[in-house]
Amino acid sequence: MNKAKKMLLLVVMLLAVFVPLLPTHIHADQTDDSLEQIKKSGKLVVGTSADYPPYEFTVKEGDKTKYVGIDIEIAKKLAKDLGVKLEIKNMAFDSLLVALETHKIDAIISAMNPTPERKASVDFSDVYYTGKQYMLINKKDVTKYRKLADFKGQPIGAQTGSLQYSLVKEQLPGSEIKGLSKLNNLVIALQSGKVTGVAMEEPTAKAYAANNSQVVAIDPGFVSDTSQTGSAIAFAKNSPALVAAANKTLDQIKAENLIDTKYVPEAAKYMETSTKNNTVLSYWTYFAKGIEYTLIITVAAVFFGFILGILLSLMRLSNSKVMHSLAVCYIEFVRGTPLMVQVMFVYFGIGALIQSLPALIAGIIATSLNSAAYIAEVIRSGIESIPVGQTEAARSLGMDQKDTYRYVIIPQALKNIWPALGNEFVTLIKESSIVSIIGVGDLMYQTQLVQSSTYKGVLPLFVAMVIYFVMTFSLSKLLNVFERKLNHG
Incomplete structure (x- = not known):
């Protein structure tokens, strides 16, 4: 199948997926x-x-x-x-x-x-409530930044998609605006010197200032339409x-x-x-729950991703042009798009058709589908690394293609690909953190809850880093044990 036909097949597949998900609007007479x-x-x-x-x-x-x-x-x-x-x-x-x-x-x-x-x-x-637009700044800068003009040319933080983001963009055109989805991370950026100020509503700015002695809330004089x-x-x-x-x-x-x-x-x-009562230690149950969800997502993604990966690799190695092209299109498309986009598409896109689809299941589906594409390539490379003579020898002994793969090719290929396969499993633990954007209570999600509850930004992140390291390091050691057994088998 030539390149043009492959591209046409990919377009048809994408249309088949996306067209049913296009939004429908209620007409006035409905x-x-x-x-x-x-x-x-x-x-x-x-x-x-x-x-x-x-x-x-x-x-x-x-x-x-x-x-x-x-x-x-x-x-x-x-x-x-x-x-x-x-x-x-x-x-x-x-x-x-x-x-x-x-x-x-x-x-x-x-x-x-x-x-x-x-x-x-x-x-x-x-x-239902109207407040002024304030700026949160470091306490040491309180004499330096008092009005909006003082922030000209300075990096300013604002929550992505918020009114404050638009106001900074409009009224401080010479400033670099840094947008993040969580205010906790913006406050961390402020305290670490990444931004000079963080734009937010008056009650919120005062709340952060009241609970963090290192920052101060000021009214810089944003001009805004009260109706908005x-x-x-x-x-x-x-x-x-x-x-x-x-x-x-x-x-x-x-x-x-x-x-x-x-x-x-x-x-x-x-x-x-x-x-x-906001010591990070007192929130250990949050981190424990996050570990539980992270491991659930990882184990499920490894299981389903491995099964689908085997299927995709065999399809790509198939003599059937249709099967081969379908596998190539899937693998290239998944590897060519970010996991974050895939997670959001599964939850918000497919979830629009299946209203009862929980965020956890959507996260597992997305990470499994993503991992399958990478596992498929790892398995394919392992199979192709086996000398053709092995296949010929097996066939000469009367084995059919199924038995040849089962008893000769796959066992040898598994030994070759185990390090790369193990690396994919370790990566899954870390990549599972992306599902927090759709509200899945994994370790990253729980860390953000601790940040918002304790008004501490860096320490909860450090705890999360240590936990992730312990999980990945432990899995690496476990995989090394299996690798040694395979090499001595």
């Missing part, structure tokens, strides 16, 4: 059943990025993680008014809109600003019934002034309590 669907399911699934105190953050209660903050209280009230249970999905801020559009969540309550760009894709409730700077609840496009229900809840919250009199004081109390 009935809005958004509210009915939630009541029918019996739960309201709310997406949030729980690293934004006092809006949404996590605290430790016993061995469990509790989501608290202004937005969490609003979510609880909305779910109660709708007569359904509340389910919180914690994920990266810049993944929330994708999750909403693919119906992985029913609403976003995460201090999201209703900008015109976002309104084009989703529906918003009324604004407030926080609102986001819903899928064309959900007027759900928006109306949310506005009814928000009207009651405003009438009783619950945010200022109840939600903010409660958030402050949680932050104060968390600060007093």
Whole structure:
């Protein structure tokens, strides 16, 4: 099969996968059943990025993680008014809109600003809280940076996809903007000198400053449209019934002034309590849970990836042009795209067709499919490294192709490829950290929870590094034992 036919086959395969996943929109004459669907399911699934105190953050209660903050209280009230249970999905801020559009969540309550760009894709409730835009700086720079003009030409950090990111880009055109999905990492960048300041909302900036003596919150004088700077609840496009229900809840919250009199004081109390009992050591159960999920993902990906890898390698070595081309297209496509994109595609893309697809299963599927492509090439190279005389000798003894592979080729090939195969298994432990972007509670995800709960950035990362090293080093030693047995077999 020539190159042109292979490219055509690859395009056809991609269209077959992507076309069914193209978004469909509700026409104006169709009935809005958004509210009915939630009541029918019996739960309201709310997406949030729980690293934004006092809006949404996590605290430790016993061995469990509790989501608290202004937005969490609003979510609880909305779910109660709708007569359904509340389910919180914690994920990266810049993944929330994708999750909403693919119906992985029913609403976003995460201090999201209703900008015109976002309104084009989703529906918003009324604004429920408005705060100024502040800058978090190092305490030693408090006399150096006071107003917006002082930051000109300086590297500034902001959460990716946030209003603050847009404001920095517009009002500090000469500055280098560094965008990250987690505020914890931005604060680390600030304290390590990677950025001069971090743009965030006033309550959040003050929360970080109150719990970290090395940073200070200032008002640099950002100019912003008050209609876009407030926080609102986001819903899928064309959900007027759900928006109306949310506005009814928000009207009651405003009438009783619950945010200022109840939600903010409660958030402050949680932050104060968390600060007093926020030693990283006390969060050992978080790391233990992260290890558990990391090992589950790794073992499952190794098992399924190895099986699929064997199949793909045999397809690529097949005399059938169709089988060979399918294997080549799959391997080249998977190896030519980032694992992060593949994880998000499986969860948000395929997950749009299978609404009940859990994040953990999506993570296992994505890492297994990715690993299979690399394992296939390792196995293929091992098989091709066996001299052709071995095959001829086996066939001369009356073995068919199946027995030749089973008893002659594969055992010898396995000995040759074991180091490369072992390296792929070790790599999987580290690459599994990518699934944290879709809310899987692996080690990296749990580390981020510890960061947001303790207001410490570097120490939790150091602990995670040590744990990853122990796991990979232990696996390497175990694989070496098997390698020695193979060599002496």
